[in-house]
Amino acid sequence: MEEEERKMMVNKERRWMAPNRGWLKCNVGVDLDKANQRSGGSWVLRNEYGKVILHSRRAFSNILTLDEAKLQGFLWAVESLSFHHVNRVIIAIDDNTLPNVILRPKAWPNFTSQYSDMIKRLRKLEWWRVIKEDRLTNKGAFLIAQSVTKGGYAQSYVAAGAPYWMIETFQNEEPFPSV
Numbered sequence: 001m002e003e004e005e006r007k008m009m010v011n012k013e014r015r016w017m018a019p020n021r022g023w024l025k026c027n028v029g030v031d032l033d034k035a036n037q038r039s040g041g042s043w044v045l046r047n048e049y050g051k052v053i054l055h056s057r058r059a060f061s062n063i064l065t066l067d068e069a070k071l072q073g074f075l076w077a078v079e080s081l082s083f084h085h086v087n088r089v090i091i092a093i094d095d096n097t098l099p100n101v102i103l104r105p106k107a108w109p110n111f112t113s114q115y116s117d118m119i120k121r122l123r124k125l126e127w128w129r130v131i132k133e134d135r136l137t138n139k140g141a142f143l144i145a146q147s148v149t150k151g152g153y154a155q156s157y158v159a160a161g162a163p164y165w166m167i168e169t170f171q172n173e174e175p176f177p178s179v
Helices: 003-013 066-083 097-103 109-122 135-149 164-173
Strands: 024-033 038-046 052-061 089-093 128-132 157-160
Touching: 024 066, 024 135, 038 066, 038 135, 052 066, 052 135, 066 089, 066 097, 066 109, 097 109, 097 128, 135 164
Parallel strands: 024 089, 089 128
Antiparallel strands: 024 038, 038 052, 052 157
């Protein structure tokens, strides 16, 4: 395989992947400000064309570790999806542990409490799937979460569409139309 082809394949794999028709994808982003014991969480709900339907941001306080921040961000995102009556959703988070705990709880006995909290909320959704998302393809959600920790924006909100300051980021991630 030529070096040029290899680079193209790697680049292709690092693009945001749209959900199948009839499904939505919710990217969950989390960032931690350990010094101030706070974290930012966000979720971005997109359709099969990559269009942002809804997004949300929240600040969390008294968060000591990144693992705790990711769990709280995940739980909040799933509760929000349920509140907004979202079904058939792929929940994507930049974390190895949480998706594995959900898929194989018996292999993660130290996470029984976290598993219980996650499943209790996931059961409120009709159809769901949880996957690990790479930081590069979870960029939009991460940057929104980071606006809490680095930008100092502590106001929580839910809004339709993409944030105005990130419209181009999300448009660039939209999948190319198939010919």
